[in-house]
Amino acid sequence: MSAHLKNKEAKILQILDCLAEESAAGIPIIVEGKKDAEALRALGVKGRIISAKTGGKASLDVVSEVEKTEAKEVILLLDFDRRGRELTRNLEQYLEKTGTKPNIQLWRALSSILGTEVKDVEGLVSYMETLKRKTSNS
Numbered sequence: 001m002s003a004h005l006k007n008k009e010a011k012i013l014q015i016l017d018c019l020a021e022e023s024a025a026g027i028p029i030i031v032e033g034k035k036d037a038e039a040l041r042a043l044g045v046k047g048r049i050i051s052a053k054t055g056g057k058a059s060l061d062v063v064s065e066v067e068k069t070e071a072k073e074v075i076l077l078l079d080f081d082r083r084g085r086e087l088t089r090n091l092e093q094y095l096e097k098t099g100t101k102p103n104i105q106l107w108r109a110l111s112s113i114l115g116t117e118v119k120d121v122e123g124l125v126s127y128m129e130t131l132k133r134k135t136s137n138s
Contacts, residue, residue: 002135008113009131012124015109016043022075023047027103028066029075030091032084036121040077043125052078052087059087063094073101079120080111 019040023029028048031037037049048069052062066074076091078084088104095102110124118127 005131006135009128009135011113012110012128012131015106015113016045016124019075019077019106020045020047022103022106023049026071027073027075028069028071029077030062030066031121032078032087033122036077036079039122039125043128050074052091059090059094062091063098063100066095066100067098071100073103075103075106077107077110077121080114081119084120 019029020043023045024047026047028050029040029045030050030052031040032053033051034054037051040049050062050065051057052059057065074095076088078088078091088107092102092104114127118124
C-alpha cells in the first residue's frame with residue numbers, strides 16, 4: 001500500500017512541477033475560483049492564474065480576459081466534478097474558436113490519478129498533506 005501511495009504522490013508532484021514550469025513560462029492557468037487560485041499558489045505556482053467564476057463571470061468574459069493576455073496557449077485546470085468538466089468543455093470550445101490553444105493534458109492527468117478522491121483544485125493542498133503524512137509514516 002505504501003509503495004502505491006508514494007507512487008501516487010510522485011506522479012502528482014511531477015504534474016504540479018510541470019504546471020509551475022508552464023506557468024512560469026508565461027502560460028496562464030484558468031481555475032474556477034479564488035480558493036483554487038490560492039491553492040495553486042500554496043503548491044508553488046507563481047504565474048498568471050485566471051479565476052473563471054469570480055465575480056459572476058461568464059465563459060465569454062474569461063475568454064476575453066485570456067485574449068487580453070495575448071497568450072497562444074492556456075492551461076485549463078477546473079474542478080474535477082461534473083460542473084468542472086462541463087466548464088472545461090465549454091471553455092475549450094470557446095478558446096479554440098479564438099485561436100488560443102486550450103491545454104487540458106495536466107487536468108486529465110490529475111483527474112485520472114485523483115479519481116473521486118479530490119473533487120476540486122482547492123482540495124489538492126490538504127490531499128497532498130495527507131499523502132505526505134501517510135507516506136512518511138510508513
